[in-house]
Amino acid sequence: MSVTETAAPLPAASKGRSLWQDAWRRLRRNRAAVASAVVLALVTVLAVVGPSLTPHAYDAVYANYVRVPASLEPYPRAEEIEPELRATLRRARVEVGAVVIEDGIARAALTSTGEIDPRITRYVERSNLFTNAAVVDIAPDQRSATLTADVQQVRFYLGTDGNGRDMLARILVATRISLAIGILATAVALLIGVTYGAAAGYFGGRIDGVMMRIVDVLYSLPFVFFVIMLVVFFGRNFVLMFIAVGAIEWLDMARIVRGQTLALKRREFVQAAEALGVDNVGILKRHIIPNTLGPVVIYMTLMVPRVIILESFLSFLGLGVQEPLTSLGVLIAEGARNIEGATWLLVWPALALALVLFSLNFLGDGLRDALDPKDR
Template identity: 60%
Template sequence: MTDIATLDAIPAPVAGRSFWQDAWRRLRNNRAAVAGLIYLAIVSVACIAGPYFVPHNYTDIYADYVRTPPSFSAYPKADKIEGALKEVTQRMRVEVKDWRQETNRVFFTVTSGNAIDERSSRYIDRSDAFDDAKMESRSDDGKEMQFSAAVKQQYFLFGTDNTGRDLLSRTLVAGRVSLAIGLLAGVVAVVIGVIYGSAAGFFGGKTDEIMMRIVDILYSLPFIFFVIMLVVFFGRNFVLMFLAVGAVMWLDMARIVRGQALSIRRQEYVQAAEALGVSSFGILFRHVVPNLLGPVVIYMTLLVPQVIILESFLSFLGLGVQEPMTSWGVLISVGANNLGTANWLLLFPAFFLVSTLFALNFVGDGLRDALDPKDR
């Protein structure tokens, strides 16, 4: 009976946590990293789904609303309706005699030295401020005519750019491009750099010498020349081009990982694994690579903004994203040239870019702490 009672008193074994379970638990406890993840998720969803809910397409041009300031109320404003009427009547080659507004419709009388053609009402419908034009009455000689038109309500929450395109829709579409470019190039650079650098540092010797001399040769190639060659082979498909750009930007990653792998290969747990007969590739992917994830994640968070800036530089040279497609880098470049007269062209895309970079840095710091086995 005593033996049975003793067995009953033995506590049940505690279930252990894997490396990834422990890392996820520690990441959740990091408030800044969680906030960064939430913000990145919100921005990603907004950039992917937002353009479908914005009333304006990113390519639509509103000639009557060039460089329109951002506003929560609808355009045209009450004090701008008369000016919009004058612009329309100038195209009709008539003069406004009088006008009045009743709810959402405008009634105006026009005169001319010659008979007015009823088909001139098409100029009203082509306007960005009015729609549903109708002829209400006309004089016997046809030189005076009354029209009515509905005031077209337009909302530009972020304002418009130099050609009259909605900045909100363009900022969201630009976010798609910038985030996709950063993610594609970053993932490609990390995967190639980690595998290549960890293998060179772990195996060492002549293998390390040969692999790093290849990296030095690739460093010596002119980057712009390589990008031009990519454009020749892949055309203007920016996805394929930046996949290839990411395949070049792994060089720094390979050097960083190689230095860390040289240090890790001398650790006691690696020597113990070798003594137990674990294969070289098993040690590499089981012990070396997991201990490299901290520096790798930090470098990737720095690589994403570097790729975004690189994209804006290539677009300026005519080798990257071109109109009507856009990106945050392109919008910031345009906004910087109009800072004195239309500062909102720089403010909104810069806010999205800077806040996204801050979120990436917070997430990178959190992942570094969570994936560092020494802090477990």
């Protein structure tokens, strides 16, 4: 009797996970980091599209609403309409009788010793409170009439600044500028620092010594002095800000990448690449720099808030973003000057800056834990 033996099927090989997949899996378990990433995404979306959705432009000036507090109710208040209408008609040399305000329309009875000129509506339209002013019901002797005007109701959910500009629109624009400077300056620091540090660490020897002494010399230069020199030669503009900050912040990035490169260039895969005849540029591009991205990504998330704080400090000194643009540092500086009479000018931009900084720091901590090989 022959027995046919059937071989048992081999178990399917389990699919492995790369370092980045494992890091992403651990990052998703960190609730603080995930929440921070969501908050940052929402803040970025609001900063990009928010100013176009707000009812007021960030540079629109409302002379009648200077430093008004935050409110969900529309301005002007009911008790402010009649005094403002009488004040605007005072220059028209007419006597204002009863004023009736109904359904957003103000009606005022006018009398005069002479003929009433219909062009007196231009006095009313100079005010931010009224639009579509018209003189109607003119008497046959043209010495009495009725003036009608639409009451322009506006809302300032976060109040206005010392020039009568909407704080909500300005905070959204300021957040956009601060995030843009932080991200662009970090990108400049990343480009210069990673390339410089990887080259110094890989070539080593005298090249490394000369390159790092250059870094030490640049470290000795005062940052504010460097920025003042750039402002003197090139003027104050948005592009100069992230170039100036990025041109200084790359020094720390270069040192970090150099230290990682010194450890990586002795690894077996680098020696194997050298034995196969791969040139130095190829080794740096394919083996050294990709393996330093873990610490680099972590440092990037910590550098962005530091750059934002630097920009805020420069704007506070008057060396940063200039009008009509604004940044969180500019708004905080303005709020600090008006803290006694208008606390909201400091509170709202300070809260926006704190929200961005806390989110970036929590996300950086989460990335550090996720990419730490000791925690795998």
